[in-house]
Amino acid sequence: xxxxxxxxxxxxxxxxxxxxxxxxxxxxxxxxxxxxxxxxxxxxxxxxxxxxxxxxxxxxxxxxxxxxxxxxxxxxxxxxxxxxxxxxxxxxxxxxxxxxxxxxxxxxxxxxxxxxxxxxxxxxxxxxxxxxxxxxxxxxxxxxxxxxxxxxxxxxxxxxxxxxxxxxxxxxxxxxxxxxxxxxxxxxxxxxxxxxxxxxxxxxxxxxxxxxxxxxxxxxxxxxxxxxxxxxxxxxxxxxxxxxxxxxxxxxxxxxxxxxxxxxxxxxxxxxxxxxxxxxxxxxxxxxxxxxxxxxxxxxxxxxxxxxxxxxxxxxxxxxxxxxxxxxxxxxxxxxxxxxxxxxxxxxxxxxxxxxxxxxxxxxxxxxxxxxxxxxxxxxxxxx
Ligand SMILES: Cc1cc2nc3c(=O)[nH]c(=O)nc-3n(C[C@H](O)[C@H](O)[C@H](O)COP(=O)(O)OP(=O)(O)OC[C@H]3O[C@@H](n4cnc5c(N)ncnc54)[C@H](O)[C@@H]3O)c2cc1C
Numbered sequence: 474x475x476x477x478x479x480x481x482x483x484x485x486x487x488x489x490x491x492x493x494x495x496x497x498x499x500x501x502x503x504x505x506x507x508x509x510x511x512x513x514x515x516x517x518x519x520x521x522x523x524x525x526x527x528x529x530x531x532x533x534x535x536x537x538x539x540x541x542x543x544x545x546x547x548x549x550x551x552x553x554x555x556x557x558x559x560x561x562x563x564x565x566x567x568x569x570x571x572x573x574x575x576x577x578x579x580x581x582x583x584x585x586x587x588x589x590x591x592x593x594x595x596x597x598x599x600x601x602x603x604x605x606x607x608x609x610x611x612x613x614x615x616x617x618x619x620x621x622x623x624x625x626x627x628x629x630x631x632x633x634x635x636x637x638x639x640x641x642x643x644x645x646x647x648x649x650x651x652x653x654x655x656x657x658x659x660x661x662x663x664x665x666x667x668x669x670x671x672x673x674x675x676x677x678x679x680x681x682x683x684x685x686x687x688x689x690x691x692x693x694x695x696x697x698x699x700x701x702x703x704x705x706x707x708x709x710x711x712x713x714x715x716x717x718x719x720x721x722x723x724x725x726x727x728x729x730x731x732x733x734x735x736x737x738x739x740x741x742x743x744x745x746x747x748x749x750x751x752x753x754x755x756x757x758x759x760x761x762x763x764x765x766x767x768x769x770x771x772x773x774x775x776x777x778x779x780x781x782x783x784x785x786x787x788x789x790x791x792x793x794x795x796x797x798x799x800x801x802x803x804x805x806x807x808x809x810x811x812x813x814x815x816x817x818x819x820x821x822x823x824x825x826x827x828x829x830x831x832x833x834x835x836x837x838x839x840x841x842x843x844x845x846x847x848x849x850x851x852x853x854x855x856x857x
Pocket of ligand 1: 665674675676677678679681682711714715717718719721779780781782784785788806810812813814815817818819821822825
Protein backbone atom coordinates (compact mmCIF):
# COMPACT_ATOMS: atom_id res chain seq x y z
CA UNK A 474 0.00 0.00 0.00
CA UNK A 475 1.13 3.55 -0.75
CA UNK A 476 0.85 7.13 0.49
CA UNK A 477 0.50 10.14 -1.80
CA UNK A 478 1.74 13.71 -1.41
CA UNK A 479 -0.54 15.90 -3.53
CA UNK A 480 1.81 18.79 -4.31
CA UNK A 481 -0.05 22.06 -4.73
CA UNK A 482 1.29 25.60 -4.13
CA UNK A 483 4.11 24.24 -2.01
CA UNK A 484 6.92 23.61 -4.46
CA UNK A 485 9.76 23.75 -1.93
CA UNK A 486 11.94 21.63 0.30
CA UNK A 487 12.38 24.14 3.13
CA UNK A 488 9.60 25.32 5.45
CA UNK A 489 7.25 22.68 4.10
CA UNK A 490 5.25 21.07 6.88
CA UNK A 491 3.32 18.75 4.55
CA UNK A 492 6.48 17.36 2.97
CA UNK A 493 8.15 17.01 6.37
CA UNK A 494 5.26 14.97 7.79
CA UNK A 495 4.87 12.94 4.59
CA UNK A 496 8.51 11.89 4.69
CA UNK A 497 8.21 10.69 8.28
CA UNK A 498 5.69 8.05 7.15
CA UNK A 499 7.56 4.81 6.36
CA UNK A 500 5.09 3.65 3.65
CA UNK A 501 5.95 3.55 -0.05
CA UNK A 502 5.58 7.05 -1.52
CA UNK A 503 4.09 8.76 -4.56
CA UNK A 504 4.48 12.51 -5.15
CA UNK A 505 2.19 14.08 -7.71
CA UNK A 506 1.36 17.52 -9.09
CA UNK A 507 -1.83 17.86 -11.17
CA UNK A 508 -3.45 20.54 -13.29
CA UNK A 509 -6.25 22.56 -11.71
CA UNK A 510 -8.86 24.91 -13.17
CA UNK A 511 -6.65 27.79 -12.02
CA UNK A 512 -3.49 26.51 -13.72
CA UNK A 513 -5.49 25.89 -16.91
CA UNK A 514 -6.52 29.55 -16.94
CA UNK A 515 -2.89 30.70 -16.86
CA UNK A 516 -1.63 32.77 -19.79
CA UNK A 517 1.74 32.21 -21.45
CA UNK A 518 3.90 34.07 -18.89
CA UNK A 519 2.44 32.35 -15.84
CA UNK A 520 2.49 28.98 -17.58
CA UNK A 521 6.16 29.35 -18.52
CA UNK A 522 7.10 30.35 -14.97
CA UNK A 523 5.13 27.48 -13.44
CA UNK A 524 6.52 24.87 -15.85
CA UNK A 525 10.08 25.99 -15.16
CA UNK A 526 9.61 25.94 -11.39
CA UNK A 527 7.86 22.55 -11.50
CA UNK A 528 10.81 21.15 -13.36
CA UNK A 529 13.20 22.69 -10.81
CA UNK A 530 11.26 21.12 -7.95
CA UNK A 531 11.18 17.78 -9.72
CA UNK A 532 14.98 17.94 -10.11
CA UNK A 533 15.44 19.00 -6.49
CA UNK A 534 13.44 15.98 -5.28
CA UNK A 535 15.26 13.66 -7.66
CA UNK A 536 18.56 14.51 -5.97
CA UNK A 537 17.15 12.83 -2.87
CA UNK A 538 15.78 9.83 -4.77
CA UNK A 539 12.13 11.04 -4.92
CA UNK A 540 10.12 11.15 -8.11
CA UNK A 541 7.53 13.88 -8.70
CA UNK A 542 4.88 12.99 -11.29
CA UNK A 543 3.65 16.04 -13.22
CA UNK A 544 0.26 15.21 -14.73
CA UNK A 545 -2.15 16.92 -17.11
CA UNK A 546 -5.24 15.49 -15.38
CA UNK A 547 -6.74 16.79 -12.16
CA UNK A 548 -5.94 15.14 -8.85
CA UNK A 549 -9.34 13.55 -8.24
CA UNK A 550 -9.29 11.70 -11.59
CA UNK A 551 -5.75 10.50 -10.85
CA UNK A 552 -6.82 9.32 -7.40
CA UNK A 553 -9.93 7.56 -8.69
CA UNK A 554 -7.71 5.10 -10.57
CA UNK A 555 -5.69 4.12 -7.49
CA UNK A 556 -6.81 1.32 -5.27
CA UNK A 557 -3.52 1.00 -3.39
CA UNK A 558 -3.61 4.20 -1.31
CA UNK A 559 -3.77 4.43 2.47
CA UNK A 560 -3.20 8.17 2.97
CA UNK A 561 -3.17 11.39 0.98
CA UNK A 562 -1.17 14.35 2.31
CA UNK A 563 -1.86 17.89 1.14
CA UNK A 564 -1.63 21.57 2.06
CA UNK A 565 -5.00 23.31 2.40
CA UNK A 566 -5.80 26.29 0.19
CA UNK A 567 -7.61 29.49 1.19
CA UNK A 568 -9.97 30.16 -1.73
CA UNK A 569 -13.27 28.57 -2.67
CA UNK A 570 -12.07 26.80 -5.80
CA UNK A 571 -9.19 25.15 -3.95
CA UNK A 572 -11.48 24.25 -1.08
CA UNK A 573 -13.95 22.68 -3.52
CA UNK A 574 -11.10 20.52 -4.89
CA UNK A 575 -10.23 19.49 -1.33
CA UNK A 576 -13.84 18.63 -0.51
CA UNK A 577 -13.87 16.18 -3.40
CA UNK A 578 -10.76 14.45 -2.06
CA UNK A 579 -12.13 14.37 1.49
CA UNK A 580 -15.31 12.77 0.21
CA UNK A 581 -13.32 10.15 -1.72
CA UNK A 582 -11.25 9.45 1.39
CA UNK A 583 -14.42 8.90 3.38
CA UNK A 584 -16.00 6.64 0.75
CA UNK A 585 -12.88 4.65 -0.08
CA UNK A 586 -11.53 4.36 3.44
CA UNK A 587 -8.19 6.06 3.14
CA UNK A 588 -7.05 8.93 5.34
CA UNK A 589 -6.59 12.54 4.25
CA UNK A 590 -3.82 14.30 6.17
CA UNK A 591 -4.22 18.05 5.74
CA UNK A 592 -1.88 20.86 6.75
CA UNK A 593 -2.07 24.65 6.91
CA UNK A 594 1.06 26.56 6.12
CA UNK A 595 2.52 29.38 4.07
CA UNK A 596 1.56 32.41 6.16
CA UNK A 597 3.64 34.38 8.66
CA UNK A 598 1.08 34.04 11.41
CA UNK A 599 -0.28 30.60 12.20
CA UNK A 600 -4.05 30.53 11.63
CA UNK A 601 -4.47 28.54 14.85
CA UNK A 602 -2.71 31.25 16.86
CA UNK A 603 -4.92 34.16 15.80
CA UNK A 604 -6.33 35.69 18.98
CA UNK A 605 -9.91 35.19 17.67
CA UNK A 606 -11.91 32.76 15.54
CA UNK A 607 -11.59 33.47 11.81
CA UNK A 608 -15.23 34.65 11.70
CA UNK A 609 -14.32 37.38 14.22
CA UNK A 610 -11.25 38.59 12.39
CA UNK A 611 -11.08 42.42 12.30
CA UNK A 612 -12.59 43.95 9.18
CA UNK A 613 -9.86 46.44 8.25
CA UNK A 614 -6.17 45.79 7.75
CA UNK A 615 -5.14 48.37 10.36
CA UNK A 616 -7.25 46.63 13.04
CA UNK A 617 -5.92 43.26 11.91
CA UNK A 618 -2.33 44.51 12.18
CA UNK A 619 -2.97 45.88 15.67
CA UNK A 620 -4.28 42.46 16.70
CA UNK A 621 -1.03 40.69 15.72
CA UNK A 622 1.43 40.76 18.61
CA UNK A 623 5.17 40.35 18.09
CA UNK A 624 5.04 36.88 19.65
CA UNK A 625 2.93 35.61 16.72
CA UNK A 626 5.67 36.57 14.28
CA UNK A 627 8.51 34.56 15.70
CA UNK A 628 8.03 31.18 14.01
CA UNK A 629 11.24 30.20 12.22
CA UNK A 630 10.87 28.38 8.91
CA UNK A 631 11.11 24.59 9.11
CA UNK A 632 14.44 23.16 7.96
CA UNK A 633 14.78 20.92 4.90
CA UNK A 634 13.50 17.50 6.11
CA UNK A 635 15.97 14.92 7.36
CA UNK A 636 17.40 12.78 4.56
CA UNK A 637 16.70 15.40 1.89
CA UNK A 638 19.57 17.15 0.12
CA UNK A 639 19.15 20.95 0.17
CA UNK A 640 19.48 22.51 -3.29
CA UNK A 641 19.71 26.16 -4.37
CA UNK A 642 16.56 27.81 -5.76
CA UNK A 643 15.93 31.01 -7.68
CA UNK A 644 13.51 32.23 -5.02
CA UNK A 645 16.05 31.79 -2.23
CA UNK A 646 18.73 33.43 -4.39
CA UNK A 647 16.46 36.44 -4.83
CA UNK A 648 16.03 36.79 -1.04
CA UNK A 649 19.79 36.52 -0.63
CA UNK A 650 20.39 39.12 -3.33
CA UNK A 651 17.76 41.61 -2.15
CA UNK A 652 18.64 41.41 1.53
CA UNK A 653 22.33 40.52 1.79
CA UNK A 654 24.18 40.94 -1.50
CA UNK A 655 22.75 44.22 -2.80
CA UNK A 656 21.31 45.42 0.54
CA UNK A 657 18.49 46.99 -1.51
CA UNK A 658 16.22 46.23 1.42
CA UNK A 659 17.73 49.26 3.18
CA UNK A 660 16.10 51.66 0.71
CA UNK A 661 12.75 49.85 0.24
CA UNK A 662 10.66 52.72 1.67
CA UNK A 663 12.26 55.23 -0.69
CA UNK A 664 12.13 53.11 -3.85
CA UNK A 665 8.93 51.07 -3.41
CA UNK A 666 6.83 53.35 -5.63
CA UNK A 667 9.35 53.33 -8.46
CA UNK A 668 8.15 51.92 -11.78
CA UNK A 669 11.41 51.52 -13.68
CA UNK A 670 13.97 49.42 -11.82
CA UNK A 671 13.92 45.75 -10.99
CA UNK A 672 15.20 46.37 -7.47
CA UNK A 673 12.69 49.07 -6.50
CA UNK A 674 10.81 46.36 -4.60
CA UNK A 675 11.71 42.84 -3.51
CA UNK A 676 10.11 41.02 -6.48
CA UNK A 677 9.56 38.02 -4.21
CA UNK A 678 5.93 37.76 -5.36
CA UNK A 679 6.06 35.04 -8.04
CA UNK A 680 8.00 32.68 -5.77
CA UNK A 681 5.76 33.48 -2.80
CA UNK A 682 2.59 32.97 -4.83
CA UNK A 683 3.66 29.57 -6.12
CA UNK A 684 5.17 28.44 -2.84
CA UNK A 685 8.87 28.25 -3.73
CA UNK A 686 9.59 30.52 -0.78
CA UNK A 687 7.52 31.46 2.27
CA UNK A 688 7.12 34.69 4.26
CA UNK A 689 8.83 32.97 7.19
CA UNK A 690 11.90 32.32 5.06
CA UNK A 691 11.92 36.03 4.18
CA UNK A 692 11.38 37.09 7.80
CA UNK A 693 14.25 34.92 9.01
CA UNK A 694 16.66 36.81 6.72
CA UNK A 695 15.16 40.20 7.62
CA UNK A 696 15.62 39.50 11.33
CA UNK A 697 19.19 38.25 10.84
CA UNK A 698 19.95 41.34 8.75
CA UNK A 699 18.52 43.54 11.49
CA UNK A 700 20.87 41.97 13.99
CA UNK A 701 23.94 43.00 12.05
CA UNK A 702 22.69 46.26 10.53
CA UNK A 703 20.27 47.53 13.18
CA UNK A 704 16.55 48.27 13.01
CA UNK A 705 15.37 50.01 9.88
CA UNK A 706 12.11 51.54 8.68
CA UNK A 707 12.36 49.69 5.35
CA UNK A 708 12.48 46.29 7.04
CA UNK A 709 9.39 47.25 8.98
CA UNK A 710 7.65 48.31 5.79
CA UNK A 711 8.38 45.02 4.01
CA UNK A 712 7.21 43.12 7.06
CA UNK A 713 3.98 45.16 6.82
CA UNK A 714 3.49 44.01 3.22
CA UNK A 715 3.91 40.38 4.24
CA UNK A 716 1.21 40.97 6.83
CA UNK A 717 -1.07 42.37 4.11
CA UNK A 718 -0.53 39.02 2.43
CA UNK A 719 -1.63 37.13 5.55
CA UNK A 720 -4.58 39.50 5.93
CA UNK A 721 -5.93 38.68 2.45
CA UNK A 722 -5.44 34.93 3.00
CA UNK A 723 -7.42 35.03 6.27
CA UNK A 724 -9.95 37.48 4.80
CA UNK A 725 -10.68 35.04 1.94
CA UNK A 726 -11.07 32.17 4.36
CA UNK A 727 -13.53 34.26 6.35
CA UNK A 728 -15.65 35.59 3.47
CA UNK A 729 -15.40 32.64 1.06
CA UNK A 730 -17.38 33.02 -2.15
CA UNK A 731 -18.26 36.67 -1.53
CA UNK A 732 -14.65 37.68 -2.31
CA UNK A 733 -15.11 36.45 -5.89
CA UNK A 734 -18.54 37.97 -6.51
CA UNK A 735 -19.37 41.39 -7.86
CA UNK A 736 -21.13 42.65 -4.74
CA UNK A 737 -18.16 41.61 -2.66
CA UNK A 738 -18.47 41.77 1.10
CA UNK A 739 -20.58 44.94 1.15
CA UNK A 740 -24.30 45.04 0.78
CA UNK A 741 -25.85 47.13 -1.96
CA UNK A 742 -26.25 47.10 -5.72
CA UNK A 743 -23.54 46.22 -8.20
CA UNK A 744 -21.21 49.09 -8.96
CA UNK A 745 -20.40 48.85 -12.65
CA UNK A 746 -22.58 50.55 -15.24
CA UNK A 747 -21.09 49.30 -18.51
CA UNK A 748 -20.71 45.76 -19.91
CA UNK A 749 -18.72 46.55 -23.02
CA UNK A 750 -16.26 43.88 -24.17
CA UNK A 751 -14.70 46.27 -26.72
CA UNK A 752 -13.79 48.79 -24.07
CA UNK A 753 -12.52 45.94 -21.92
CA UNK A 754 -10.33 44.62 -24.78
CA UNK A 755 -8.82 48.08 -25.17
CA UNK A 756 -7.95 48.16 -21.46
CA UNK A 757 -6.41 44.66 -21.63
CA UNK A 758 -4.33 45.46 -24.68
CA UNK A 759 -3.20 48.93 -23.58
CA UNK A 760 -5.25 50.87 -26.13
CA UNK A 761 -7.45 53.08 -23.93
CA UNK A 762 -5.85 56.30 -25.19
CA UNK A 763 -4.63 57.24 -21.69
CA UNK A 764 -0.90 56.78 -22.13
CA UNK A 765 0.01 56.06 -18.50
CA UNK A 766 -2.59 53.28 -18.28
CA UNK A 767 -1.67 51.98 -21.72
CA UNK A 768 2.02 51.77 -20.79
CA UNK A 769 1.11 49.80 -17.66
CA UNK A 770 -1.14 47.37 -19.50
CA UNK A 771 1.48 46.82 -22.21
CA UNK A 772 4.12 46.09 -19.60
CA UNK A 773 1.75 43.48 -18.17
CA UNK A 774 1.08 42.02 -21.61
CA UNK A 775 4.78 41.78 -22.48
CA UNK A 776 6.24 40.66 -19.16
CA UNK A 777 3.48 39.18 -16.95
CA UNK A 778 4.39 41.53 -14.12
CA UNK A 779 3.68 45.15 -13.09
CA UNK A 780 4.40 47.11 -9.93
CA UNK A 781 1.79 47.60 -7.24
CA UNK A 782 1.52 51.25 -8.31
CA UNK A 783 0.70 50.03 -11.82
CA UNK A 784 -1.82 47.49 -10.55
CA UNK A 785 -3.60 50.10 -8.43
CA UNK A 786 -3.79 52.62 -11.27
CA UNK A 787 -4.98 50.05 -13.81
CA UNK A 788 -7.62 48.75 -11.40
CA UNK A 789 -8.86 52.19 -10.37
CA UNK A 790 -9.11 53.21 -14.02
CA UNK A 791 -11.13 50.11 -14.98
CA UNK A 792 -13.52 50.44 -12.06
CA UNK A 793 -13.95 54.19 -11.64
CA UNK A 794 -13.31 55.66 -15.10
CA UNK A 795 -14.38 52.89 -17.49
CA UNK A 796 -17.03 51.64 -15.04
CA UNK A 797 -16.54 48.04 -16.14
CA UNK A 798 -17.13 45.08 -13.79
CA UNK A 799 -14.12 44.76 -11.47
CA UNK A 800 -14.41 40.97 -11.85
CA UNK A 801 -13.28 41.32 -15.47
CA UNK A 802 -10.18 43.13 -14.28
CA UNK A 803 -9.43 40.34 -11.80
CA UNK A 804 -9.85 37.75 -14.55
CA UNK A 805 -7.33 39.50 -16.79
CA UNK A 806 -4.81 39.74 -13.96
CA UNK A 807 -5.35 36.07 -13.18
CA UNK A 808 -4.46 35.16 -16.72
CA UNK A 809 -1.51 37.49 -17.07
CA UNK A 810 0.34 37.76 -13.76
CA UNK A 811 3.26 35.40 -13.15
CA UNK A 812 2.68 36.03 -9.44
CA UNK A 813 -1.07 35.37 -9.60
CA UNK A 814 -2.29 34.52 -6.15
CA UNK A 815 -6.08 34.16 -5.77
CA UNK A 816 -6.35 35.75 -2.34
CA UNK A 817 -4.03 38.67 -3.12
CA UNK A 818 -5.43 39.31 -6.57
CA UNK A 819 -9.14 39.21 -5.77
CA UNK A 820 -8.66 40.74 -2.32
CA UNK A 821 -6.87 43.76 -3.79
CA UNK A 822 -9.37 44.12 -6.64
CA UNK A 823 -12.24 43.98 -4.19
CA UNK A 824 -10.54 46.57 -2.01
CA UNK A 825 -9.94 48.93 -4.95
CA UNK A 826 -13.46 48.49 -6.27
CA UNK A 827 -14.86 49.69 -2.97
CA UNK A 828 -16.58 46.33 -2.36
CA UNK A 829 -13.98 45.12 0.12
CA UNK A 830 -12.83 45.97 3.57
CA UNK A 831 -11.81 49.61 3.23
CA UNK A 832 -14.62 52.13 3.48
CA UNK A 833 -12.48 54.96 2.00
CA UNK A 834 -12.97 55.93 -1.65
CA UNK A 835 -10.41 54.11 -3.76
CA UNK A 836 -10.49 56.24 -6.91
CA UNK A 837 -7.05 57.46 -7.98
CA UNK A 838 -6.55 60.55 -10.13
CA UNK A 839 -4.50 59.34 -13.10
CA UNK A 840 -3.05 62.82 -13.96
CA UNK A 841 -1.95 63.13 -10.34
CA UNK A 842 -0.37 59.65 -10.46
CA UNK A 843 1.53 60.62 -13.63
CA UNK A 844 2.85 63.75 -11.90
CA UNK A 845 4.01 61.73 -8.92
CA UNK A 846 5.38 58.59 -10.55
CA UNK A 847 6.28 59.36 -14.16
CA UNK A 848 6.88 63.11 -14.34
CA UNK A 849 9.61 62.76 -17.00
CA UNK A 850 7.67 60.29 -19.16
CA UNK A 851 10.48 57.68 -19.05
CA UNK A 852 8.10 54.89 -18.04
CA UNK A 853 5.62 55.68 -20.80
CA UNK A 854 8.39 55.92 -23.42
CA UNK A 855 9.66 52.49 -22.40
CA UNK A 856 6.35 50.72 -23.04
CA UNK A 857 4.52 52.72 -25.71
C1 LIG B 1 -5.31 45.01 -8.22
C2 LIG B 1 -4.16 44.28 -7.56
C3 LIG B 1 -3.94 42.93 -7.82
C4 LIG B 1 -2.88 42.24 -7.20
N1 LIG B 1 -2.70 40.91 -7.50
C5 LIG B 1 -1.68 40.24 -6.90
C6 LIG B 1 -1.45 38.87 -7.20
O1 LIG B 1 -2.19 38.22 -7.95
N2 LIG B 1 -0.39 38.26 -6.61
C7 LIG B 1 0.46 38.93 -5.75
O2 LIG B 1 1.43 38.34 -5.26
N3 LIG B 1 0.23 40.21 -5.44
C8 LIG B 1 -0.79 40.89 -5.98
N4 LIG B 1 -0.99 42.22 -5.67
C9 LIG B 1 -0.22 42.81 -4.55
C10 LIG B 1 1.08 43.54 -4.93
O3 LIG B 1 0.86 44.44 -5.96
C11 LIG B 1 2.20 42.58 -5.33
O4 LIG B 1 2.34 41.56 -4.35
C12 LIG B 1 3.55 43.28 -5.43
O5 LIG B 1 3.47 44.37 -6.30
C13 LIG B 1 4.60 42.28 -5.90
O6 LIG B 1 5.86 42.89 -5.99
P1 LIG B 1 7.00 42.63 -4.91
O7 LIG B 1 7.13 41.18 -4.62
O8 LIG B 1 8.22 43.33 -5.41
O9 LIG B 1 6.38 43.36 -3.66
P2 LIG B 1 7.02 44.01 -2.36
O10 LIG B 1 6.56 45.42 -2.29
O11 LIG B 1 8.48 43.80 -2.29
O12 LIG B 1 6.27 43.22 -1.17
C14 LIG B 1 6.72 41.93 -0.70
C15 LIG B 1 5.56 40.96 -0.69
O13 LIG B 1 4.51 41.44 0.16
C16 LIG B 1 3.24 41.02 -0.36
N5 LIG B 1 2.43 42.20 -0.73
C17 LIG B 1 2.85 43.39 -1.20
N6 LIG B 1 1.80 44.20 -1.43
C18 LIG B 1 0.70 43.52 -1.10
C19 LIG B 1 -0.70 43.81 -1.15
N7 LIG B 1 -1.20 44.98 -1.59
N8 LIG B 1 -1.56 42.86 -0.76
C20 LIG B 1 -1.12 41.65 -0.30
N9 LIG B 1 0.19 41.32 -0.24
C21 LIG B 1 1.08 42.23 -0.65
C22 LIG B 1 3.54 40.20 -1.62
O14 LIG B 1 3.60 38.83 -1.29
C23 LIG B 1 4.90 40.74 -2.04
O15 LIG B 1 5.64 39.82 -2.83
C24 LIG B 1 -2.03 42.93 -6.29
C25 LIG B 1 -2.26 44.29 -6.04
C26 LIG B 1 -3.29 44.95 -6.67
C27 LIG B 1 -3.49 46.42 -6.37
